[in-house]
Amino acid sequence: MFETMSEYQGIGLAAPQVHESLRVFVAGVRRAEVVTPMTDDVEMPFVALINPDILPVGEDVESNWEGCLSIPDIRGRVERPRAVRVRALDRSGRRIELVAHGLPARVIQHENDHLDGVLFFDRMVTFETLTFMDEFKRYWAKDEDE
Ligand SMILES: [Zn+2]
Numbered sequence: 065m066f067e068t069m070s071e072y073q074g075i076g077l078a079a080p081q082v083h084e085s086l087r088v089f090v091a092g093v094r095r096a097e098v099v100t101p102m103t104d105d106v107e108m109p110f111v112a113l114i115n116p117d118i119l120p121v122g123e124d125v126e127s128n129w130e131g132c133l134s135i136p137d138i139r140g141r142v143e144r145p146r147a148v149r150v151r152a153l154d155r156s157g158r159r160i161e162l163v164a165h166g167l168p169a170r171v172i173q174h175e176n177d178h179l180d181g182v183l184f185f186d187r188m189v190t191f192e193t194l195t196f197m198d199e200f201k202r203y204w205a206k207d208e209d210e
Contacts, residue, residue, distance in 0.1 A: 065090045066110060074133045075108065076171045078178030081134050087115045089175035091168075098154075100162035101147075108168040113160075116152035118176050120145035121163060128167075129204075130174055130184045131197075139200045141193040142184050144173050 069077040069090055076091035092110035099106055124146035131139050147165045150172060154160045164172050174184060188194065195204060 065112070069133075072133050076175040077133060078175045080178050080181070087179045089113055089116070089178065091171045091175055098160070098162065100164075102162060102164040102168040104166035104168070106168075108171065111162075112155040113150065113152040113172075113175075114154070114157075116150055116172075116176055116179075118172060119149050121147040121149050126166075126170075128170060129193075129200075130170070132174070132184055134178075135183065135185070137197040139193075139195055139197060139204070140184060140188050140191070142170075142174075142187045143189060144170055144187065148172060 065077050065079070065082065065088075068082060069075070075093055076089060078089035079086040090110065090112045092108045094107055094109060096107075096109035098109050098111055102108060122145070125143050126146040127141050127143045129139050130142045146169060147163060148169045149161070149163050151159070151161045177183070177187070185194070193204070
């Protein structure tokens with residue numbers, strides 16, 4: 065799954081996306097020790113989470129762009145809790161618990177949704193920001209740089 069995720073330049077991949085009906089997902093951008101809390105600053109280490117249980121931490125909600133390997137070339141803004149606590153088994157079957165903030169928290173929630181057949185579309189409050197990648201680069205990314 066890590067290989068497939070890298071091949072498609074993803075930062076997360078859930079088993080149901082590769083036709084495996086298992087509660088497993090992988091995420092991350094680099095091989096490194098898993099730290100907690102995982103924040104935007106640490107460049108998310110690779111994690112493989114089995115039977116994850118995810119709970120929001122605090123009340124903060126954040127809206128940001130998401131895309132999905134199962135829905136190529138489309139972006140949309142999704143509101144999600146800013147921080148989550150994750151309990152799961154790692155790939156060796158050990159219990160792990162970690163807290164994630166920012167982008168890592170977003171990726172974990174997005175992948176966990178796949179385990180329940182939920183796509184980021186289903187989490188969008190409105191479809192106003194739903195956009196093809198080409199338009200995203202031409203209009204949205206430009207606006208956000210200004
Ligand atoms: Zn996805």
